[in-house]
Amino acid sequence: MDKTRKGEPGDQARLGALRLLAAIEDGATMDEAVALTEELSPSARARARRLALEVMRRTDRADAVLAPFLQRRPRPDVQRLLRLATVEMLALHEAPHGAVNAAVTICRGMGGKGQAASGMVNAVLRKVSAAQEAWDKLPAQMMPAWLRRPVVHAWGRDVTRAIETAHEAGAALDLTPKGPDVPGEVLPTGSHRLPLGTQVSALPGYDTGDWWVQDAAAALAVRVLDPQPGERIADLCAAPGGKTLQLAAAGAEVTALDISESRLARVAENLQRCGLSAHLVAGDALAWRPDAPLDAVLLDAPCSATGTIRRHPELPLIRDGSAVPALAELQAKLIDHALSLLKPGGRLVFATCSLLPDEGEDQLTAALARHPGLLVEPATAPGVDPAWLTPQGALRLRPDLWPERGGMDGFFIARLRKRLAES
Numbered sequence: 001m002d003k004t005r006k007g008e009p010g011d012q013a014r015l016g017a018l019r020l021l022a023a024i025e026d027g028a029t030m031d032e033a034v035a036l037t038e039e040l041s042p043s044a045r046a047r048a049r050r051l052a053l054e055v056m057r058r059t060d061r062a063d064a065v066l067a068p069f070l071q072r073r074p075r076p077d078v079q080r081l082l083r084l085a086t087v088e089m090l091a092l093h094e095a096p097h098g099a100v101n102a103a104v105t106i107c108r109g110m111g112g113k114g115q116a117a118s119g120m121v122n123a124v125l126r127k128v129s130a131a132q133e134a135w136d137k138l139p140a141q142m143m144p145a146w147l148r149r150p151v152v153h154a155w156g157r158d159v160t161r162a163i164e165t166a167h168e169a170g171a172a173l174d175l176t177p178k179g180p181d182v183p184g185e186v187l188p189t190g191s192h193r194l195p196l197g198t199q200v201s202a203l204p205g206y207d208t209g210d211w212w213v214q215d216a217a218a219a220l221a222v223r224v225l226d227p228q229p230g231e232r233i234a235d236l237c238a239a240p241g242g243k244t245l246q247l248a249a250a251g252a253e254v255t256a257l258d259i260s261e262s263r264l265a266r267v268a269e270n271l272q273r274c275g276l277s278a279h280l281v282a283g284d285a286l287a288w289r290p291d292a293p294l295d296a297v298l299l300d301a302p303c304s305a306t307g308t309i310r311r312h313p314e315l316p317l318i319r320d321g322s323a324v325p326a327l328a329e330l331q332a333k334l335i336d337h338a339l340s341l342l343k344p345g346g347r348l349v350f351a352t353c354s355l356l357p358d359e360g361e362d363q364l365t366a367a368l369a370r371h372p373g374l375l376v377e378p379a380t381a382p383g384v385d386p387a388w389l390t391p392q393g394a395l396r397l398r399p400d401l402w403p404e405r406g407g408m409d410g411f412f413i414a415r416l417r418k419r420l421a422e423s
């Protein structure tokens with residue numbers, strides 16, 4: 001069956017992908033953009049999302065391969081179409097005739113000017129289909145300057161290139177197990193990994209709550225906290241709840257807070273699906289105090305999320321780094337407040353899914369300066385490579401780690417202990 005005719009599934013997914021890319025160019029997040037494809041069948045919607053993600057991971061490469069064949073910059077909708085077909089052919093290795101025919105059909109359907117461009121689209125994409133060698137020589141897409149600069153400063157150019165290669169490769173599907181018989185390769189830190197593109201809904205054990213989706217790096221924050229049965233623990237920025245589930249599964253008495261009521265509803269759903277419980281509070285963590293001091297606090301603070309670019313390649317396109325100073329200020333306030341909630345000897349795990357030292361290493365240094373009695377304990381857990389620890393003892397996780405296993409999200413995780421008595 002020809003899947004490229006208008007109305008056929010392949011075409012629906014491509015048209016959906018083009019709509020997603022346009023919405024993201026206008027500043028939408030992927031989650032906001034997917035709402036625009038609700039009328040598509042679940043499989044077309046999933047493919048549209050996948051195609052849009054693959055294009056965003058390689059836009060610069062696609063433009064570099066297309067450039068020699070273009071006499072002038074095409075209008076934006078035609079440019080998106082050319083990028084999509086280029087990525088389909090050269091990155092996803094789809095049959096050139098299918099990708100080119102689909103692009104020409106879609107172009108003709110764009111009306112007057114699109115129709116006029118269809119001949120050019122056809123000619124350019126036929127040349128692009130023979131440009132595999134040029135494509136293969138191109139480096140992975142660079143991070144934007146506002147993000148690349150501090151990353152190069154922190155870890156150097158080679159690590160930065162390796163992070164960019166990991167961004168292009170995308171992310172596998174990681175599960176945190178609760179019950180037995182959880183699918184996937186067992187990673188050294190205990191997460192289970194399934195290949196990129198695995199359909200979550202098709203996996204056994206979802207309805208019975210035997211596991212939840214959580215990147216292997218994200219799962220380490222709670223493993224570093226090492227919650228014990230019966231401990232009173234607050235998860236101050238809890239939604240959508242992966243870490244709350246881990247704390248509750250360990251038998252801790254958990255209070256899960258989030259400032260967003262709608263996001264907190266997802267924590268409730270996840271707890272229910274997994275047969276776990278926690279006390280849920282919607283509100284500002286800075287204004288919340290428990291009845292009695294706590295054994296431990298998990299602070300998975302709001303941040304730039306630059307550690308999650310593998311799964312959110314739209315972030316470099318829709319962010320410019322201008323929000324980082326305010327986020328860093330909020331993180332510092334949240335650390336101070338979290339410490340005030342602990343009993344003497346209590347522990348705090350501070351985590352951010354960020355690649356920026358401003359939201360990690362520098363936060364820890366500043367917190368130690370503000371709180372002379374505070375101790376840093378090695379942020380370790382079973383399966384953690386000691387090479388991932390910073391000189392201060394925090395865990396610095398980056399997308400280029402575990403390259404042979406498929407990488408991990410970028411995370412900073414520090415384990416702090418409040419002194420038993422002020423000295």
Ligand SMILES: C[S@@+](CC[C@H](N)C(=O)[O-])C[C@H]1O[C@@H](n2cnc3c(N)ncnc32)[C@H](O)[C@@H]1O
Pocket residue numbers: 236237238239240241242243244257258259260263283284285286300301302303
């Ligand atoms: C990084 S996400 C947390 C992810 C979560 N810990 C998990 O593992 O699923 C940060 C969360 O902090 C929440 N947040 C932001 N500012 C907050 C505040 N002042 N008080 C409480 N929650 C806040 C956001 O709504 C967001 O859900």
